[in-house]
Amino acid sequence: MTTKSPADNFPAGYELPKVWTWEKGNGGQFANINRPIAGSTHDKELPVGKHPLQLYSLATPNGQKVGIMLEELLAAGHEGAEYDAWLIKIGDGDQFGSGFVEVNPNSKIPALMDHSTPEPTRVFESGSILLYLANKFDAFLPNGHKARTETMNWLFWQMASAPYLGGGFGHFYAYAPIHIKYAVDRFSMEVKRQLDVLDRHLANHEYMAGPEYSIADIAIWPWYGKLALGQAYGDAGAFLDVESYKHLQRWTAQIAARPTVKRGCMVNKVTGDASEQLHERHEASDFETKTQDKIGKA
Numbered sequence: 001m002t003t004k005s006p007a008d009n010f011p012a013g014y015e016l017p018k019v020w021t022w023e024k025g026n027g028g029q030f031a032n033i034n035r036p037i038a039g040s041t042h043d044k045e046l047p048v049g050k051h052p053l054q055l056y057s058l059a060t061p062n063g064q065k066v067g068i069m070l071e072e073l074l075a076a077g078h079e080g081a082e083y084d085a086w087l088i089k090i091g092d093g094d095q096f097g098s099g100f101v102e103v104n105p106n107s108k109i110p111a112l113m114d115h116s117t118p119e120p121t122r123v124f125e126s127g128s129i130l131l132y133l134a135n136k137f138d139a140f141l142p143n144g145h146k147a148r149t150e151t152m153n154w155l156f157w158q159m160a161s162a163p164y165l166g167g168g169f170g171h172f173y174a175y176a177p178i179h180i181k182y183a184v185d186r187f188s189m190e191v192k193r194q195l196d197v198l199d200r201h202l203a204n205h206e207y208m209a210g211p212e213y214s215i216a217d218i219a220i221w222p223w224y225g226k227l228a229l230g231q232a233y234g235d236a237g238a239f240l241d242v243e244s245y246k247h248l249q250r251w252t253a254q255i256a257a258r259p260t261v262k263r264g265c266m267v268n269k270v271t272g273d274a275s276e277q278l279h280e281r282h283e284a285s286d287f288e289t290k291t292q293d294k295i296g297k298a
């Protein structure tokens, strides 16, 4: 490591200790949930509904991927994809309940239980859930060697890239209690590069893996599509000049127009317009009858 003068550090005078220790409360707006240890903090069983698939989630971009995938499967006629979606309030620490930790030892949404297998199967990590469902229903994963490999390429790209957008750019642009120029510059540069990667690819591909809409699009859209729509991290769309990525804009609009995507984004949503918030989903008709504007609890 290069020698640094403590006076130049932030806060001034800060020096790295020999061994890092946890200062509770020093995690900005996520201080109440961020912890350096894994495992559950309290006993809490997860509810189980009547459908084969049980989703435990929240409508963040990672959560929306699974809501979209399930709505796509149902719309494509896969009745076995019927699901109950239960709300996990990560701000309240629901992800540290014992039942949730049994489904996902990493304590992050989304998490899925498949009760249609001889033994119930747990599935965690949004990319793994998309792939599990695509394999189970033979859908949204092209069969041709080239397109299938491209789908996997872009699915893994998304899983590796989004932490730079959410955990890097999003935190230092929007969530950190202070703006640190080094951090904002580093992550803005990387996110702009990622946007350019997508824009160049989409210039001559209708969807990420070619002419077929796939789990690669479903994984990428809630992160980079929402950013392109200016719906992520406050004014980040203008800050990153997302309008200039024309091919990304074309793809974003095309996917945003899908009714399945609109529904999928509403599942377990607790922010925004009350008519788009469906806290729990148990029936297809819930989108019409159980949104927060309809039940008057926005």
Ligand SMILES: N[C@@H](CCC(=O)N[C@@H](CS)C(=O)NCC(=O)O)C(=O)O
Residues within 6 Å of the ligand: 033, 034, 060, 061, 062, 063, 090, 095, 107, 108, 109, 110, 124, 125, 126, 127
């Ligand atoms: N790589 C994971 C990331 C999941 C993730 O980061 N989930 C966030 C919400 S988007 C979460 O549950 N955070 C709660 C916490 O950090 O305690 C995936 O794609 O499923």
